[in-house]
Amino acid sequence: VAAQASNVRSGFAAPKRFEADVEDCDVVGEIPTEIHGAFVRVGGEWFYPPKFADDAPLHADGYVSSFRFHKGKVRYKGRWIRTARFLSNLERGRQRFGYYRNRFTDDDDVRHLDGSVLNTAPIAHARKLFALKEDTLAHELDPNTLALKGSCDFDGAYKSQTFTAHPKIDAATGEMFAFGYEATGPASNDLFLYVIDRHGSVTREVRIKLPYVSMAHDMALTERHILFPFGGYVTSMTRLREGKVHWGWDRTLPSYIGMLPRDGEAKDIRWFRGPERGMLHTFNARSESNRVILEAPFMDSNLFPFFPAVDGSAWDPHKARARIRRVTFDLNSNDDRWQEEILFSFPVVDLARIDTRYMGHPSRFGFAGFHDPARPFQGTHGGIVPGPPTNSYGRFDFSTGTFTSYFAGPTCALQECCFVPRRPGAPEGDGYLIGTASNFAEMRTELIIADAQRLDEGDVARVVLPFRSDAQIHGIWVDASELPFVV
Ligand SMILES: [Fe+2]
Numbered sequence: 001v002a003a004q005a006s007n008v009r010s011g012f013a014a015p016k017r018f019e020a021d022v023e024d025c026d027v028v029g030e031i032p033t034e035i036h037g038a039f040v041r042v043g044g045e046w047f048y049p050p051k052f053a054d055d056a057p058l059h060a061d062g063y064v065s066s067f068r069f070h071k072g073k074v075r076y077k078g079r080w081i082r083t084a085r086f087l088s089n090l091e092r093g094r095q096r097f098g099y100y101r102n103r104f105t106d107d108d109d110v111r112h113l114d115g116s117v118l119n120t121a122p123i124a125h126a127r128k129l130f131a132l133k134e135d136t137l138a139h140e141l142d143p144n145t146l147a148l149k150g151s152c153d154f155d156g157a158y159k160s161q162t163f164t165a166h167p168k169i170d171a172a173t174g175e176m177f178a179f180g181y182e183a184t185g186p187a188s189n190d191l192f193l194y195v196i197d198r199h200g201s202v203t204r205e206v207r208i209k210l211p212y213v214s215m216a217h218d219m220a221l222t223e224r225h226i227l228f229p230f231g232g233y234v235t236s237m238t239r240l241r242e243g244k245v246h247w248g249w250d251r252t253l254p255s256y257i258g259m260l261p262r263d264g265e266a267k268d269i270r271w272f273r274g275p276e277r278g279m280l281h282t283f284n285a286r287s288e289s290n291r292v293i294l295e296a297p298f299m300d301s302n303l304f305p306f307f308p309a310v311d312g313s314a315w316d317p318h319k320a321r322a323r324i325r326r327v328t329f330d331l332n333s334n335d336d337r338w339q340e341e342i343l344f345s346f347p348v349v350d351l352a353r354i355d356t357r358y359m360g361h362p363s364r365f366g367f368a369g370f371h372d373p374a375r376p377f378q379g380t381h382g383g384i385v386p387g388p389p390t391n392s393y394g395r396f397d398f399s400t401g402t403f404t405s406y407f408a409g410p411t412c413a414l415q416e417c418c419f420v421p422r423r424p425g426a427p428e429g430d431g432y433l434i435g436t437a438s439n440f441a442e443m444r445t446e447l448i449i450a451d452a453q454r455l456d457e458g459d460v461a462r463v464v465l466p467f468r469s470d471a472q473i474h475g476i477w478v479d480a481s482e483l484p485f486v487v
């Protein structure tokens with residue numbers, strides 16, 4: 001039931017299928033004129049229904065949208081990411097691609113095409129905008145038209161077949177740390193790490209073998225180390241030949257966090273082991289003398305009901321809830337375990353955000369959505385993960401263990417938030433929290449803009465779209481100086 005609910009195509013999740021431009025959007029409240037740049041979002045919608053009704057919604061066609069801020073006004077643009085899969089389906093007028101990352105289930109005559117949907121995350125680096133999905137290379141987008149330009153192998157220096165949706169850009173050096181897993185092909189346990197300098201040139205490659213093939217979705221960076229968390233998800237060529245969705249969940253396997261010194265080689269990686277854990281996104285990490293500390297919203301088990309357990313057991317919605325944890329590694333100890341502490345008592349959405357000017361350096365605040373059960377809700381919703389609506393954004397202070405929150409209203413569910421600094425040089429966390437809300441009463445999408453230091457006072461402005469926009473997976477804030485925007 002949960003798996004079917006995740007591909008809902010009615011109500012707020014009914015197919016939209018259009019592209020859109022809205023000049024000078026309607027605004028409730030006043031847009032702070034100091035916000036100058038773009039909120040770029042990537043997500044997915046099935047342009048044609050999936051070939052298999054229980055396929056992972058993570059396999060929906062990529063859609064990119066941007067809210068461009070300039071002098072207190074906002075312009076919206078939304079475009080399909082016209083991948084080889086999208087164009088091939090459009091030509092035949094139906095879905096020709098099978099289960100999530102299982103090419104054996106595609107129509108015979110499309111298996112040679114790149115089947116990626118590029119629906120996971122955008123990133124801006126070296127004055128280029130990319131759409132990312134962890135099953136293929138980074139693909140460049142035109143930052144003004146949002147048109148897909150093509151795949152990028154960084155002048156031939158990027159050898160992995162895949163590129164993570166969550167590279168980390170060191171705020172001090174501008175270097176991008178990126179990796180690909182299943183780097184040499186489906187079900188391979190190769191992970192290749194790359195350092196790409198601020199001009200877009202690959203300066204370093206490290207080829208690593210994972211303890212087992214799994215979904216290494218995100219990473220974390222400190223001033224001295226690189227962390228690779230993963231666990232539970234399994235795949236194999238046998239599984240793929242059997243015609244199954246790419247991932248299963250094996251609760252008997254340990255979770256792992258690989259720790260590589262920034263200047264280390266493959267032999268220098270140290271694998272720490274933990275219990276069953278769902279480990280997808282991270283906030284940030286830091287190295288403090290002989291310890292490494294990571295903050296992340298990890299789950300006790302499998303987040304995704306559409307990646308079934310290999311032992312046939314039912315998906316457990318309670319174990320799928322993310323909690324903000326502090327994970328500490330003692331580098332002096334020979335123990336291969338980590339210490340773990342839950343910092344806040346209630347579950348959050350596992351989409352973890354920070355003030356990215358502190359990426360890879362010590363930071364204090366994390367931002368995430370959550371469901372506040374004390375708040376009223378009047379509506380229905382159909383997100384990709386079944387559960388109560390995300391009605392609040394939190395600013396979590398990891399140094400004091402306290403938080404403040406923003407409530408979106410009784411008819412709204414929030415998508416992932418994003419932090420916008422108030423101005424260059426503003427202190428950490430001084431700025432705005434932005435993110436889209438699905439307003440079920442009005443059947444439209446609204447972009448929330450709240451003061452990150454006064455979340456409890458409500459939003460300072462809402463940009464109102466006259467339609468339901470796409471389901472976002474991840475979004476980023478891009479300052480106007482970062483990309484060659486045409487005003
Ligand atoms: Fe992600």
